[in-house]
Amino acid sequence: MADDMPKQDLSSEGIAAALRGRILSGDYGLGQRLIEMDLAEEFGVGRGRVREAFRMLTGEGYLEFVANRGVLVRRYSRVELIEMGRVREVLEGLAARLAAERALTVVQRHDLEAAQARMDAAEVAGDLDAFGVENRAYHRLIEDLSGNVHASEFITRVRIPLIRVQMPWEEVAESVGRSNRGHRVITAAILAGAPEAAEVAMRTHVRDGNAHVARLPDEVFEGR
Amino acid sequence: MADDMPKQDLSSEGIAAALRGRILSGDYGLGQRLIEMDLAEEFGVGRGRVREAFRMLTGEGYLEFVANRGVLVRRYSRVELIEMGRVREVLEGLAARLAAERALTVVQRHDLEAAQARMDAAEVAGDLDAFGVENRAYHRLIEDLSGNVHASEFITRVRIPLIRVQMPWEEVAESVGRSNRGHRVITAAILAGAPEAAEVAMRTHVRDGNAHVARLPDEVFEGR
DNA sequence: CTGCCTTGCATTGTCAACAATCTTGCGCTG
DNA sequence: CAGCGCAAGATTGTTGACAATGCAAGGCAG
Structure with a gap:
């Protein structure tokens, strides 16, 4: 099934859940950088909502925040x-x-x-x-x-x-x-x-x- | 020391840290509702930054998000x-x-x-x-x-x-x-x-x- | 007097525009 | 040809404005 159809309007929690799933499924590799704008477009929402999802996932330990560089899937040594x-x-x-x-x-x-x-x-x-x-x-x-x-x-x-x-x-x-x-x-x-x-x-x-x-x-x- | 002096400009992480401290110290009671606007004013920043701090603390388990009602210090049954x-x-x-x-x-x-x-x-x-x-x-x-x-x-x-x-x-x-x-x-x-x-x-x-x-x-x- | 509806207020949800910052590729200089 | 700015593009950081929602107070009907 093609995954490029614009997603339904999701809450920050919904976006966070979707991203969490992609990380857990290995869809996003460790260390991969996530671009706010791309995801905002994909989910059909503003960047703010994506940002909030990012912050939730950083709090949960899934993502890594780098100042002025955005987020990446957290890596582990x-x-x-x-x-x-x-x-x-x-x-x-x-x-x-x-x-x-x-x-x-x-x-x-x-x-x-x-x-x-x-x-x-x-x-x-x-x-x-x-x-x-x-x-x-x-x-x-x-x-x-x-x-x-x-x-x-x-x-x-x-x-x-x-x-x-x-x-x-x-x-x-x-x-x-x-x-x-x-x-x-x-x-x-x-x-x-x-x-x-x-x-x-x-x-x-x-x-x-x-x-x-x-x-x-x-x-x-x-x-x- | 009086705590009502407008705080220095803080990043989302800084605000999250400040709030985390208040929760841990018992300054904010369990179940207490936090108002975005009030904190934005107190820290001298926009509501967006406070919101992002909220989302981080939600992920960490300190706060509880209620749709259209904002956040409160998380309670545990x-x-x-x-x-x-x-x-x-x-x-x-x-x-x-x-x-x-x-x-x-x-x-x-x-x-x-x-x-x-x-x-x-x-x-x-x-x-x-x-x-x-x-x-x-x-x-x-x-x-x-x-x-x-x-x-x-x-x-x-x-x-x-x-x-x-x-x-x-x-x-x-x-x-x-x-x-x-x-x-x-x-x-x-x-x-x-x-x-x-x-x-x-x-x-x-x-x-x-x-x-x-x-x-x-x-x-x-x-x-x- | 009690219960429901309505209206106004307080607060959150969302976005789009602008500023700040970082990266990258180019051209200049030695 | 290597190294050093430098400028352009891409991306994040932040805000203020506006829309949507929920709550509380007051009025009205029964």
């Missing part, structure tokens, strides 16, 4: 990525713990099992792309099951720098097996209502993933 | 406060862990001991106000010692709703002893370079504090 990885570790661990603490409905339990099954199928089929997609869906599902929107929000943010980075990760086919073994432990712990076990398993799992990040080449960190 | 408390628990736990993992300099170790000593002095003197101040300084020091700015940023955010709430907390003189006992365990663990012990102690400590929040009366949650 290797050090920052490692720091955020540690934060992600405890936050995702918390989400798993909370999911295990709650009395899940039958539907929720089924959703979790289904997500696990889809990852298993992708693993067996050796479909790395599908595994990547299902992996992300699985982690987001656990956030949802935690019922803690603040934890979710922060996890989303510390996951941003991984958007582009995870490609080389998928190349390592061997790690899929290891990764999914972690998933099965987490799934079992949540379904069994074992918070401590769920948190420990999730933390270990995320930490494993972070180890890959530490070995990435420098090129990954330059925002074009 | 009891449920949100409890949710954020759990996030704070693991994040402060992480900060303590990281502080214990790092090889602290002599100066840093001294700072930590000094902060602990000041809390001890306030406890002995029975000075609840001083203890509250030193308590906050202590937690912030540990954030700094962690060396993880992202953890720090998130901790600051989940601490926002506690600004007003901590007053009744201080009334419970008995809890000061219990609280400071927790501090001593944390301090010792960090100085001993014991990450696991430091994290566990901090999590327990923060969880204790959160228990107070859960028992607060409903009035605390209504923005005037």
Whole structure:
């Protein structure tokens, strides 16, 4: 579908949401500069509204403001990525713990099992792309099951720098097996209502993933 | 000093910083409505700049935007406060862990001991106000010692709703002893370079504090 | 007296124009 | 040919004016 049709009149929040989506989807690359005028035209609004959306997203940590240069999608150095990885570790661990603490409905339990099954199928089929997609869906599902929107929000943010980075990760086919073994432990712990076990398993799992990040080449960190 | 002298010309960031300070200091109460025009006049700038400052602070979680009504200092429901408390628990736990993992300099170790000593002095003197101040300084020091700015940023955010709430907390003189006992365990663990012990102690400590929040009366949650 | 409508005021929402600033490419000089 | 201004273009920074919205006070009907 062509995306160049002038958008409907949106509020600042709507524009912010649209831009947030583009950043999270990787549509806008890290370090990419955003031009007020272009977006104003695209959305069919004045520059002021776009500016306000920019300021909201800077406050949320998605954009970087440079005086007299405007905004760019926030970049992260290797050090920052490692720091955020540690934060992600405890936050995702918390989400798993909370999911295990709650009395899940039958539907929720089924959703979790289904997500696990889809990852298993992708693993067996050796479909790395599908595994990547299902992996992300699985982690987001656990956030949802935690019922803690603040934890979710922060996890989303510390996951941003991984958007582009995870490609080389998928190349390592061997790690899929290891990764999914972690998933099965987490799934079992949540379904069994074992918070401590769920948190420990999730933390270990995320930490494993972070180890890959530490070995990435420098090129990954330059925002074009 | 009288505060009614027209302020110097400030950037949006400067205005945001000023407002953030007023919110953090309790100068602006929870739920208080802020008028663009008044602040524009006070700071001697156009409304646009004030609006942009508002949007930044909304993104940071300090303000709440209501369509066609402007902004008010963000209120948090009891449920949100409890949710954020759990996030704070693991994040402060992480900060303590990281502080214990790092090889602290002599100066840093001294700072930590000094902060602990000041809390001890306030406890002995029975000075609840001083203890509250030193308590906050202590937690912030540990954030700094962690060396993880992202953890720090998130901790600051989940601490926002506690600004007003901590007053009744201080009334419970008995809890000061219990609280400071927790501090001593944390301090010792960090100085001993014991990450696991430091994290566990901090999590327990923060969880204790959160228990107070859960028992607060409903009035605390209504923005005037 | 009570409830609803209306009218006026306070405030926010939006834009378009102008000023300030930065970048870029050109030409001049040594 | 390299380096240094310098001017033109592009982009952001800021404001004031006008439109739209919501709220409160007062009047009117029942």
